[in-house]
Amino acid sequence: MKLSQIHSAGDLKQCTEAELVEIAREIREVIIHRTSIQGGHVGPSLGATDIILALHYVFNCPDDKIIFDISHQSYAHKILTNRLEGFMEENKFCTVSGYSNPCESNCDLFHLGHASTALSLACGLVIGRDLNQTKENIIALIGDGALSGGEAFEALNHLATMQSNCIVIINDNDQSIAENHGGLYKHLKELRDTNRTCTNNIFKALGFDYRYIEEGNSVLSLIAEFKSVINYPRPIILHIRTTKGFGYKAAEMAPEDFHNPSSFDVKTGTVNKNHDNTYESIAAKELITQLEINKSACIITAATPGGFCLTPEIRQKLGAQYIDVGIAEEHAMTLLTGIARANAKPILPIYSTFLQRAYDQLINDVCINNSN
Incomplete structure (x- = not known):
């Protein structure tokens, strides 16, 4: 099965492991194609592609709810939810937003664009689900610097008190738009460097169950991890290490330049910059x-x-x-x-x-x- 044959998460479940790896590669090619011409958040979306592909393979969107913080890393999600055409043809580019948009798909829950909101939204979805006594999984994907926002801290504080399913994915690519700053990011680095074994762990201290996943750009490894937390009975943090710009060497080598370029040359990796005399x-x-x-x-x-x-x-x-x-x-x-x-x-x-x-x-x- 090829990417062009995927119109919903249900289609993915028929894929072999080899096909999933190939689909991840195809998604990245499509993202690079659109952003090289149209501009957009190429680095964040390339890095998150395997996470999103694995989420759609394991969970059942839109029944299970996926919230993308800022949503600028959600291009793979859009491609997998019947919006591939908007990434392929230049005259169709404008029909697909660069951010989450419920007008486009029932798989997009919210209009998103501001940072650090996903965990608050997830808290609300958890409360609403439990009041209505339904059983869907709630998944919040946050990263690319958004965890430093004050609202994210407030939501973590609240979410840690809940005794109900919520899967928080920290997409840790060791970057914001530029390099990370702050004690929290030093702590994430300590967790990465020690393979989660360091004495300090802010997430455990708050009361979360916590897992660290080193191979965040391996869709097959992620599928196994995600299967193990389906219907998990309380909030859990999945701290996943990824590479910003993964799959396109120019973006991996210059993550700041490729965070949100206006356009770039795919072959040379040259970003078009218009900084002079602005x-x-x-x-x-x-x-x-x-x-x-x-x-x-x-x-x-x-x-x-x-x-x-x-x-x-x-x-x-x-x-x-x-x-x-x-x-x-x-x-x-x-x-x-x-x-x-x-x-x-x-x-x-x-x-x-x-x-x-x-x-x-x-x-x-x-x-x-x-x-x-």
Whole structure:
């Protein structure tokens, strides 16, 4: 069976192991084809392909519920749920969103695009399922930096108290948009490096059952793991190690460039960049000049340095004057007030759509405290 013959999760269940491996390869080819022309989140989706293929093979979507945090890594899910055409033909590209969209398929539960929401949504689905006394599996897939968001911590705290099925998959590719920052990600690395045997384990400390899966880009290994947690009676964390951009060497070697390129040359792996003489590049040059003059100034990012032309070289040069708080816009905004009160000069470049989550902090912490 080939990818073109897969229209639903039910079709996958007829595949042999060899066919599943080949379908994973075909999915990656399709993702690379579309994103090279149209742009999109190629690295995250390539890395998550085996997880998604294994989920659809083992579980029964849409009866079993799969929630994709941010959903920018869900291209394989779309391809496997009868939306392949939207990835194959240029005139069809616009018919398939780059994010989860219930208008496209009943396998997409929510309109998604913001980070760190999947675990809260899963909590809600668990409560609703149990109130209605149904038995479907609830699966939340989070990763690619989204675990650093405050809402994810709040949901983990709640979910750990439940005594009912919820499968939390941490897609650990050791990356956000750029490199990871923060104590949680140091902890994930410790768990990876020790093959889960380190003394500290935040997930177990909270009360979760926990498993670490090293071969996160092996669809066959994942199928065996997922089969073992069908109808699992309480919340469980599956910590899965993957490679961002897996299956396309250029994306594996440059995960930051291939997080969300506007387009790229498939053969050479050259990403099309338009950073010269843009508003962002001009502003970045001026900011860096001011930081060099004023050593009490610093620049803060909520995991989006590339969008403001803060290249790895610039970040390294800035040293302690560069602060990445992860996908934590609320923290970033209130952090400004603390830094300003200490007579330093914080600067926070942030996407307007990402700022919406931090309006309360902007009003109550920055403005009321006259932090200027």
